[in-house]
Amino acid sequence: MGLDPIQIIEIRELIRQLGQHHTVILSSHILSEVQAICDKILIINRGKLIAFDTPEGLEKRLLAPSEITLTAEGPEETVRSILGEVAHITSLEVTQAGEARATVRLKTDLEDIYDLSRQVFFAFAGRQVPLLELTLKKTDLEDIFLELTEQPAEEAAGAEEKEEEA
Template identity: 50%
Template sequence: MITVEHLSKKYGDFTAVDDISFTLENGHIYGFLGPNGAGKSTTMNIMTGCLAATAGTVTIDGCDIFEDARDAKKLVGYLPEIPPLYTEQTPAEYLSFVAEAKGVPTKQIPQEVARVIEETRLTDMTHRLIRNLSKGYRQRVGIAQALLGNPQYIILDEPTVGLDPLQIIEIRDLIRELGQKHTVILSSHILSEVQAICESVLIIAHGKLVAFDTPQNLEKTLANSNKLSLCAPCTQEKMAEILASVPVVAQTKFSKGENDTCRAELTVNGELNHAAAEIFFAFAKAEIPLLQMTPQKADLENIFIELTESEPTLPEKEDVEHESGI
């Protein structure tokens, strides 16, 4: 378990991380989301012991990352956004060097290097110079060094940045496999990627934690929960007249549909099903059939925009220390 409590990081008058608290349970894949400059990488660097905090604590399986740095760091494998590769070495040479630096016993280094090479599917590239490898294979070497020593926690900062679509798919599959043996924390700017492979999502904006839940729960509760899409065979003027007679309709945006239909996106007050019923009966009274009336489904992109556009408020501690519905 990783516990982050009241973590803050300041650079002069600028606050990069502002009193963040959360708990990550073992055996899950977590995603960090946030705009550029939101504090994601800073938080991850502090969690791995690469950066000092201004205030707060990070404990990894009971080991304080600052007070018990040696024991805590043994539990964590880290891939920075720019992997620290020595490009004039082969993957085998580089991984042997990193294993020694991590304190892997000398006699165990060949076996450990062979293990991570196999796990990251680098076998065919073992003896090529890293500078001659593709971006995708370089990223695999970076992930392989994070796996040395078999840490419980794998922290990946933008693991698919700069990769082509096929390489992204391959790295996603690799992360899913890692999630079967390790707790994985990754940051990404690709929202679909986080939604596809992460079981829980932490969204950071302006240095604060603004959401921590499963993608499914966020879709249900945070965005578009009071919005409907309509389509009916009438003019915009007639649809506006009907909707004006429904008190729960708060905002309306019209557009022209196909085959002489009109479409509208509505924001309603109160419970969505009750509002939908009132709208249905209003159209029935006007003897105009509703061809479509559906709730607007939130996706992670909408949620991300909704939560990061405005200045956030910090969730209550009990809201971020739960197990995210898993």
């Protein structure tokens, strides 16, 4: 049984009010709700505590970089040339969308993705190449959870075998 949008807002507010004077423990796999409500987050994987921090603290620990997707006018070579002048780009995937446009997905190691966004914007403006679209994908609690709990199949199988032997 789910809640309608008004009930969701009321429950969030109730939890916030209770949290002002009490410790409220909320167990959920609906990570967007956890991120919207909680001040501190515990992540448990295979019965072990693997993270305990504020949402912002968990974001800083995240290993996966933030992403920017952009579409610019012009051929792939021009777009690559412009982005080649921008620092802190760790990964770059370009898809030519006809002769008139190129779409780029890039990743950065900068903590503040807005710094890179600003640099990209001014690099294209300086060369008078129009940016048709610029989208930022910041990490969210789902990204953090997946990164902290995913492990390669061999590691998971090896860990299960060790548990069975014990």
